[in-house]
Amino acid sequence: MxxxxxxxxxxxxxxxxxxxxxxxxxxxxxxxxxxxxxxxxxxxxxxxxxxxxxxxxxxxxxxxxxxxxxxxxxxxxxxxxxxxxxxxxxxxxxxxxxxxxxxxxxxxxxxxxxxLGFRDKSFRIVDSIPIPVCKFGRARFHKSFKVDSAYGYCASKKETYYGFKLHAITTIEGFITNFILTPVSICPRNYNQKREFN
Incomplete structure (x- = not known):
C-alpha cells in the first residue's frame, strides 16, 4: 500500500x-x-x-x-x-x-x-455492468423503478434482466475516476445521448 x-x-x-x-x-x-x-x-x-x-x-x-x-x-x-x-x-x-x-x-x-494525479492522464477505460433490481419473474409487479429502469440483455451472463446499468471510467491502473447509473437502454457508445461524465 x-x-x-x-x-x-x-x-x-x-x-x-x-x-x-x-x-x-x-x-x-x-x-x-x-x-x-x-x-x-x-x-x-x-x-x-x-x-x-x-x-x-x-x-x-x-x-x-x-x-x-x-x-x-x-x-x-x-x-x-x-x-x-x-x-x-x-x-x-x-x-x-x-x-x-x-x-x-x-x-x-x-x-x-x-x-493522486489520475485526472491528468490521457487514457481511460470505460465499462458497464448490469444492476438487476429484482428477479426477472417479479419484474412486472415491481413498482419502485418503473420510470427509470427497463428490460435489458446481459450478453456475458446470457440473460434478460430488469434494472439498471452501472458505467464506470477507470485509469489504466484500475482507479475509478467517475461512474454513472443509467437505465438499461443506454449504450456505452452513446453516453452523451442521455448525460455526460464530468
Whole structure:
C-alpha cells in the first residue's frame, strides 16, 4: 500500500491500520474543506458514535480492498480495529449515514483522484455492468423503478434482466475516476445521448 507524504514522495505502508489512519487523515482534511455547513453541523451530529469522516474512510477502504460483503467488512472492523474505533455504530445506522453522505463521498473521490494525479492522464477505460433490481419473474409487479429502469440483455451472463446499468471510467491502473447509473437502454457508445461524465 502507498502513502503520499508532504513532499509527494511515495513509501510503502505494510500495515492495514496505518493505511486506514493515513486514509482517514486525507479524507478528514478534504471533508472539512468541501462539505457544506448544513451537513457538517446537522442536528444531533455531536451524538454520533462514528464521525462522518470515519464512516467515509471505512466505506472507501472497504471498496479499495475489493470486499464485496459489507456485513463481513464491518464485522472485521469491529473485531480487529478496536484501537482505531473503540465504539462502533450499528450496521443499519452506518448504512443510513453513508447513503445520506453520497454526494460528499462522490466529491471526496474526485478530490482524491485529482490529488493522486489520475485526472491528468490521457487514457481511460470505460465499462458497464448490469444492476438487476429484482428477479426477472417479479419484474412486472415491481413498482419502485418503473420510470427509470427497463428490460435489458446481459450478453456475458446470457440473460434478460430488469434494472439498471452501472458505467464506470477507470485509469489504466484500475482507479475509478467517475461512474454513472443509467437505465438499461443506454449504450456505452452513446453516453452523451442521455448525460455526460464530468
Amino acid at each position: 502507498l502513502e503520499l507524504t508532504k513532499k509527494y514522495s511515495i513509501k510503502k505502508i505494510a500495515d492495514l491500520k496505518d493505511f486506514i489512519t493515513v486514509t482517514y487523515v486525507l479524507i478528514d482534511n478534504i471533508y472539512k474543506e468541501i462539505t457544506p455547513t448544513h451537513i457538517k453541523k446537522r442536528r444531533n451530529i455531536n451524538e454520533s458514535i462514528l464521525s462522518d469522516s470515519q464512516i467515509i474512510t471505512l466505506s472507501i477502504v472497504g471498496e479499495l480492498l475489493t470486499i464485496d460483503s459489507e456485513k463481513a467488512w464491518l464485522g472485521f472492523c469491529k473485531k480487529n480495529l478496536k484501537d482505531l474505533f473503540p465504539r462502533f455504530s450499528h450496521r443499519t445506522r452506518f448504512n443510513r449515514t453513508r447513503r445520506a453522505l453520497h454526494s460528499v463521498i462522490d466529491a471526496i473521490r474526485k478530490e482524491l483522484t485529482s490529488m
